Amino acid sequence: MMPITTTAAILRQRGGPFTLEPVSLADPGPGQVLVKLAACGICFTDVGVQRYEQGTPLPQVLGHEGAGTVLAVGEGVAHVAAGDRVVLSYASCGQCGSCAGHHPQYCTSFMALNYAGVLSDGRVPMHQGEAPVFGGFFGQSSFAGAAIAYARNTIRLADDVPFALAAPFGCGLQTGAGTVYNTLDAQPGHSFVVLGAGSVGLAALLAAVDRGCATIVAVDRVAERLDLARAMGATHAINSAGMAAADLALALRAVVPTGIDRIVDTTGVSAVVRGGLEGLASRGQMALLAVTAPGSEITINPNTLLGGRRLVGAVEGDADPQAFIPWLIGRHRAGRFNHAPLVQTYPFAAINEAVADMAAGRAVKPVLLME
Ligand SMILES: [Zn+2]
Ligand SMILES: [Zn+2]
Structure with missing residues (x-):
């Protein structure tokens, strides 16, 4: 040819x-x-x-x-x-x-x-x-x-x-959704937070809705994105503009006093990650997905991990595309992932x-x- x-x-x-x-x-x-x-x-x-x-x-x-x-x-x-x-x-x-x-x-x-x-x-x-x-x-x-x-x-x-x-x-949908289904294995009744409601974060949110998570919180600095998150199934929205880590942790504790079961961070921003981690329940899990600019750093208080909490990084939703993409498209075709x-x-x-x-x-x- x-x-x-x-x-x-x-x-x-x-x-x-x-x-x-x-x-x-x-x-x-x-x-x-x-x-x-x-x-x-x-x-x-x-x-x-x-x-x-x-x-x-x-x-x-x-x-x-x-x-x-x-x-x-x-x-x-x-x-x-x-x-x-x-x-x-x-x-x-x-x-x-x-x-x-x-x-x-x-x-x-x-x-x-x-x-x-x-x-x-x-x-x-x-x-x-x-x-x-x-x-x-x-x-x-x-x-x-x-x-x-x-x-x-x-x-x-x-x-x-x-x-x-x-x-x-x-890429993007596989990354966000795969993190919820595969990496974090969110379960019915879990409380769930997405930090950063862009395309990857909202794909994670759709997966959390599909999994039957009970309380679903979207956190972002852009009001329109929080509106979109609510329309897609978020039960709560927090505008994090100007919030320090401690403010975010308090805002999450106000929604779920015992702490959040599963968190996806798509921001890679130190104060946001730290605030999320401090809002995580004992034995809760948080996944970091953001590819950050060279030289970026995150500061956490290591004591927050001692309650059996897990902080994990993931790419591409821990998904094998030949199996996962047809499966996720099946959820979409069934009206479970719009x-x-x-x-x-x-x-x-x-x-x-x-x-x-x-x-x-x-x-x-x-x-x-x-x-
Ligand atoms: Zn990509
Ligand atoms: Zn290989």
Whole structure:
């Protein structure tokens, strides 16, 4: 097959904008899948790489919540074929101890497979003439009209889920919801708090509602997000603007005097994490999800952990995408996980506006439409 030409949003300079430019895309090699993209969500990880040096070579195409239709498959790819609708998630090797133990999110090759800028076979996925354009970001680089993914991170999608709603399952929804179902294993009757009601936090909230948590508290500094959280099932909302850690802990104790059973933090902000931890019940559990700016630190009082409390970090919701994403989409199709209110669509050409809207809190989950 001839290399195809498509349009990609290229990041040429750290901190710079994305520019839409034509690129030629390599053929899918063994174990690889060429996907024509219909939609791609924007996640804060994309913005982090846009802004901060994280070892990714430039120029590069980012984007890691792609959804679309398979154009062609390489040798040895059996579970999808040309014409299939798919969602793309993060890449993993399939062979290390973590992958073998169904924890591909902790794959020993995670950085090499998701951040190195080249495909796992060493090829640069895109070119402009002779000039390389790096990609393979999270095993996809989906800010483009087409991308090369791998069999392992290409997940079949049911016909009745629109691409714009399907795309964010690949990272943000999996991360927030998976943390509640898998990492924290929230139970019916638990009290639950989400610190930071962005797309990942609200996905966690939807999962807590689905699990039957009794008291569900959203904490954020943006009033509109707290309104959205209430509409999605929060029983309480706390505006944390200007709150010190002790104020937040007191506000949580006012809702549940015995302490909170399960907390998800998406902020990575020291005072918020500390306040949450001090509001946690004995034997309660709190998960940290935020990827923070280089040099960030969190200060906690270690005595707060002594009541059997657990503080844990997680990525990608501790989820194996081939199993978890179809399962979560099943919850969505059953009416148990309705994330539609989070999604705001933009034409692909408006990518910089969509990023700015997300950073400013005007959009919760921007999704670019490629067609
Ligand atoms: Zn692995
Ligand atoms: Zn992400």
